[in-house]
Amino acid sequence: xxxxxxxxxxxxxxxxxxxxxxxxxxxxxxxxxxxxxxxxxxxxxxxxxxxxxxxxxxxxxxxxxxxxxxxxxxxxxxxxxxxxxxxxxxxxxxxxxxxxxxxxxxxxxxxxxxxxxxxxxxxxxxxxxxxxxxxxxxxxxxxxxxxxxxxxxxxxxxxxxxxxxxxxxxxxxxxxxxxxxxxxxxxxxxxxxxxxxxxxxxxxxxxxxxxx
Amino acid sequence: xxxxxxxxxxxxxxxxxxxxxxxxxxxxxxxxxxxxxxxxxxxxxxxxxxxxxxxxxxxxxxxxxxxxxxxxxxxxxxxxxxxxxxxxxxxxxxxxxxxxxxxxxxxxxxxxxxxxxxxxxxxxxxxxxxxxxxxxxxxxxxxxxxxxxxxxxxxxxxxxxxxxxxxxxxxxxxxxxxxxxxxxxxxxxxxxxxxxxxxxxxxxxxxxxxxx
DNA sequence: ATTGAAATCACTCTTTCGGGTGAGTGGCGG
DNA sequence: CCGCCACTCACCCGAAAGAGTGATTTCAAT
Numbered sequence: 452x453x454x455x456x457x458x459x460x461x462x463x464x465x466x467x468x469x470x471x472x473x474x475x476x477x478x479x480x481x482x483x484x485x486x487x488x489x490x491x492x493x494x495x496x497x498x499x500x501x502x503x504x505x506x507x508x509x510x511x512x513x514x515x516x517x518x519x520x521x522x523x524x525x526x527x528x529x530x531x532x533x534x535x536x537x538x539x540x541x542x543x544x545x546x547x548x549x550x551x552x553x554x555x556x557x558x559x560x561x562x563x564x565x566x567x568x569x570x571x572x573x574x575x576x577x578x579x580x581x582x583x584x585x586x587x588x589x590x591x592x593x594x595x596x597x598x599x600x601x602x603x604x605x606x607x608x609x610x611x612x613x614x615x616x617x618x619x620x621x622x623x624x625x626x627x628x629x630x631x632x633x634x635x636x637x638x639x640x641x642x643x644x645x646x647x648x649x650x651x652x653x654x655x656x657x658x659x660x661x662x663x
Numbered sequence: 664x665x666x667x668x669x670x671x672x673x674x675x676x677x678x679x680x681x682x683x684x685x686x687x688x689x690x691x692x693x694x695x696x697x698x699x700x701x702x703x704x705x706x707x708x709x710x711x712x713x714x715x716x717x718x719x720x721x722x723x724x725x726x727x728x729x730x731x732x733x734x735x736x737x738x739x740x741x742x743x744x745x746x747x748x749x750x751x752x753x754x755x756x757x758x759x760x761x762x763x764x765x766x767x768x769x770x771x772x773x774x775x776x777x778x779x780x781x782x783x784x785x786x787x788x789x790x791x792x793x794x795x796x797x798x799x800x801x802x803x804x805x806x807x808x809x810x811x812x813x814x815x816x817x818x819x820x821x822x823x824x825x826x827x828x829x830x831x832x833x834x835x836x837x838x839x840x841x842x843x844x845x846x847x848x849x850x851x852x853x854x855x856x857x858x859x860x861x862x863x864x865x866x867x868x869x870x871x872x873x874x875x
Numbered sequence: 876a877t878t879g880a881a882a883t884c885a886c887t888c889t890t891t892c893g894g895g896t897g898a899g900t901g902g903c904g905g
Numbered sequence: 906c907c908g909c910c911a912c913t914c915a916c917c918c919g920a921a922a923g924a925g926t927g928a929t930t931t932c933a934a935t
Contacts (some may be wrong), residue, residue, distance in 0.1 A: 466751065472684025493782065564679035599881060612859020614921070626921095627884050634923070637879095644891090644923080647824020647856045647874035653865070654872055660865060811911060824892070839914050846893065856892080856921090873928095878935075884928085891922065900913075905906100 458575060459486040461504035463495035463521065464537070465513045468661070469560075473508060473537075476567055492516030496524040499532065506571050509554070511538040511545055514662065519548045526553035533574040537567075542656020543592035546585055556580035598639060598657060605632045606658050609651050670787060670806040671698040673716035675707035676731065676749070677725045681772075684750075685720060685780035688779055704728030706805060708736040711744065716781050721766070724749040725755055726874065729759045738765035751859075754868020758797055766793070768792035810869060817844045818870050822861050 460483055464470050477483045487502045489495035493516045499507055507525065510519035518536065525532045535556040536549045547558055556570050556579055570580040581589075583634050598606065608618045615629040622629075633645060642648045652658045672695055682700050689695045699714045701726045703708035711719055720736065723730035730748065733793050737744045747768040748761045758769055768782050768791055782792040793801075810818065820830045827841040834841075845857060854860045864870045 466681075466686070466772045467774070468681050468684035468749075468772055468779075469678075470684070471687045471776060472680035472682070475683045475687040476680070496687075537680075560678045560680055562679070564683060601882065610862055611857060612854060612856055613864060614856070615831055616921085624882085625884055627886090629881075630923075631883075634925095637923080642807060642824055644824055644826065645860055646821060649858055649861060650872060660862060813912065828891085836912085837914055839916090840912075842893075843913075846895095849893075876935100880933090881931085883930075886933105887925085887934100888928090890925080892920080894919085895917085897915085898913100899915105900911100902911085904908085905908085 457484050458506060458571065459484050459502070459504040461485075461487045461489065461495070461498055461502055461507040461569070463489040463492070463507060463509040463513070463518070465490050469479050469510070473567070476564055477527070477571075479651050480568055483568075492518055492521030492524075495521040499525045500528055503529070505533065505534065506574055507534045508567075508571075509534050509536050509549075511536060511540055511549060512659070519545075519552050522549060522552040522554055530560060535567075535570055535574055535580065540656050541585075541588055542654060543588050546589045546658035547592060549658075550581075550589075557585045558582070559584065592655075598636065601655065602632055602636050606636060606648070606652055609633070609636075609645050610652070610660070622656075648662075669694050669696050669720065670783065671696050671699075671714070671716040672783070673701065673707070673710055673714055673719040674711075674721040675701040675704070675719060675725070676728070678722075681722070682684070685695045687845050688776055689783075692780055695780075704730055704733035704736075707733045711737045712740055715741070717745065718786055719744065720749050720779075720783075720799045721761075722747050723748060723752055723761060724871070730858070731757075731764050734761060734766055736763040747792065751768055752868050753797075755793055755798055755800050755864060757868035758801045759804060760868075762793075764803075769797045770794070771796065804867075807853070810848065814844055814848050814871065815840060818848060818860065818864055821845070821848075821857050821863070821869050 457501060460477060462470050462473050462485060474485055477485055478552045486504050487498045489498045491513045505662045507523060507637055509518045522534050525534065534554045535558065537558045537560060539560040540561060549557060555574050558566055560569055573580040606617055608621060615633065615657065619626045619629045637648055640651050641650050651659065672689060674682050674685050674697060686697055688696055698716050699710045701710045705728045707721060711849055721730045721734060734746055737746065737847055746766045747770065749770045750757060750764045750770040751773060753771060761769060767786050770778055770782055785792040817830055820833060827845065828838045831838045831841045852860050852863050865872065
């Protein structure tokens with residue numbers, strides 16, 4: 452295959468070692484050019500606006516501004532942006548959030564590295580790149596148990612160890628209402644108590660632990 | 664500085680991209696030679712026994728067998744092994760476990776990458792390498808709130824959302840005893856309820872979420 | 876216009892949680 | 906030997922959680 456033109460790539464990841472690894476992998480392709488790096492979501496968005504790369508490799512969990520928000524910002528100014536998520540997270544919520552924000556591909560960092568290049572080429576052909584592993588994880592979510600915005604909000608406070616009463620006063624609603632929401636959350640996540648709800652939500656990427 | 668001899672290095676990390684990034688960084692040093700790679704703790708231990716590298720770069724969170732256990736295995740057969748932990752985790756318990764298992768250095772993946780080389784050279788001189796950032800985190804632990812083995816065991820079951828009664832029957836003890844342990848755990852972690860105990864324990868690396 | 880989902884709140888009731896207090900055992904180090 | 910600590914268990918008690926049932930409102934979609 453003789454590539455017609457050079458493909459410009461932006462790397463967004465908060466880990467220096469990962470950025471370096473990606474550079475090393477992408478260097479092997481003659482028509483790939485890394486035009487920029489970003490260490491957080493804000494940098495990624497501004498770098499994309501400035502550099503307009505053909506493809507952006509985007510980590511999800513980054514400080515200051517997460518990858519999902521960065522994808523939204525980028526797609527807002529450039530709806531044709533091709534973004535390939537490269538995450539270590541396997542939570543179905545992370546995957547869904549990234550894809551619905553406009554990502555065209557989703558790679559797991561566990562994957563053997565030889566998927567990065569074909570994924571980028573696939574995106575350049577206008578084709579999404581979703582490995583079966585990722586698709587399966589996403590499919591497990593489709594069981595209709597999607598939390599509402601309010602429920603997600605309450606879940607976030609549950610992670611902090613807040614009691615129902617405190618959650619209520621924080622949100623300006625009654626403890627009874629909070630209990631009603633919590634009940635729905637437990638049912639949707641199919642768990643027994645709030646502690647399990649928190650751990651399941653963390654594993655699925657519905658909420659995240661606050662930075663230390 | 665003119666290096667006398669070549670330094671052999673083993674890389675243990677489950678992420679291909681990270682391994683590649685480390686290779687890329689280490690390649691810049693003429694006297695560094697990557698002699699092997701491992702994708703989990705067991706591979707790391709057997710690779711170390713076979714290759715006897717001068718320094719081992721070790722990730723902590725790996726499948727099959729974690730980094731801490733790998734360090735223990737390696738130090739059991741080779742007490743002089745020089746191991747440099749390279750973790751994305753900042754939990755004080757992770758740091759303490761790795762160091763007390765015999766690691767001579769601890770680097771955060773966030774760090775700017777130019778610390779890897781001096782850290783390795785420091786280890787080769789027999790000097791440990793603990794950045795202030797890591798040392799501070801470790802110091803915050805020294806406030807005497809160390810959980811006993813039993814308490815850690817109970818905390819693990821709390822993460823799964825088990826009720827006190829179920830934890831008791833799982834461990835063959837009374838619910839009253841479990842409550843007694845839980846009370847002590849809450850006091851030591853300085854939290855209000857079990858949900859907060861779980862999230863704090865996760866952040867500090869005292870327990871980990873089970874693999875999905 | 877009607878259906879449906881989401882959010883709100885109330886009332887009851889049982890179970891669980893967490894605090895307080897106390898106490899018996901066994902082990903380990905001073 | 907004695908004290909300290911981990912582990913064990915018990916009883917009490919108030920507070921919180923969770924299940925059940927039901928009701929209202931709003932808003933968007935059909």
